[in-house]
Amino acid sequence: MEALVVYESMWGNTEEVARAVARGLGGARVVEVGAATEQELEGVELLVVGGPTHAFSMSRASTRRDAHQKGAPRGGEEVGVREWLGRLPKRLEVPIATFDTRVAKVAKLPGSAAKGAERELRRHHRGRVVGRESFYVEDMAGPLVRGELERAEAWGRALTDVRVFG
Ligand SMILES: Cc1cc2nc3c(=O)[nH]c(=O)nc-3n(C[C@H](O)[C@H](O)[C@H](O)COP(=O)(O)O)c2cc1C
Numbered sequence: 001m002e003a004l005v006v007y008e009s010m011w012g013n014t015e016e017v018a019r020a021v022a023r024g025l026g027g028a029r030v031v032e033v034g035a036a037t038e039q040e041l042e043g044v045e046l047l048v049v050g051g052p053t054h055a056f057s058m059s060r061a062s063t064r065r066d067a068h069q070k071g072a073p074r075g076g077e078e079v080g081v082r083e084w085l086g087r088l089p090k091r092l093e094v095p096i097a098t099f100d101t102r103v104a105k106v107a108k109l110p111g112s113a114a115k116g117a118e119r120e121l122r123r124h125h126r127g128r129v130v131g132r133e134s135f136y137v138e139d140m141a142g143p144l145v146r147g148e149l150e151r152a153e154a155w156g157r158a159l160t161d162v163r164v165f166g
Helices: 013-024 061-069 081-086 113-123 148-159
Strands: 003-007 029-032 046-054 095-103 128-137
Touching: 003 013, 013 029, 013 046, 013 095, 013 148, 046 061, 046 081, 046 113, 046 148, 081 113, 095 113, 095 148, 113 128, 128 148
Parallel strands: 003 029, 003 046, 046 095, 095 128
Antiparallel strands: none
């Protein structure tokens, strides 16, 4: 199965999760959201999109700027998962799974980027959402909570299960 993992990451935690998910998928391509052109979607049978949770949902230019001001070394301010999903072709048929990273301390608070992404995809009929998951960091800059990369790999493996396409 041809799978593509597109990620956004300011400190690298979501990228690590993206790479673990790709391993679980049996070696999917992994592309940073700012570099994920429409051509990347050609032939893709499963699209996995993930980003950090900012202000209870997907990041915005203002929250990415905020992250940079707080010392985040990477991530473009112009394009994040929110903007990228907004540019996806309408009536996209490909199955999509969304994930995010969030701070474990506030895990009980509502709001996750993956949930926000799922809502947007459903509202605009872009793709068919077949999975959604959150992975946890200890603090804003990370690190990932112990065991999360293994959980991400297992989630990737589960996404290849035919049942999710049924
Ligand atoms: C501006 C900003 C807002 C944030 N808001 C939330 C939030 O609402 N809930 C949460 O759990 N984490 C929040 N976080 C923490 C991020 O989720 C965390 O930085 C991210 O998971 C780290 O992933 P990354 O290294 O890939 O950027 C916020 C971080 C920033 C910079």
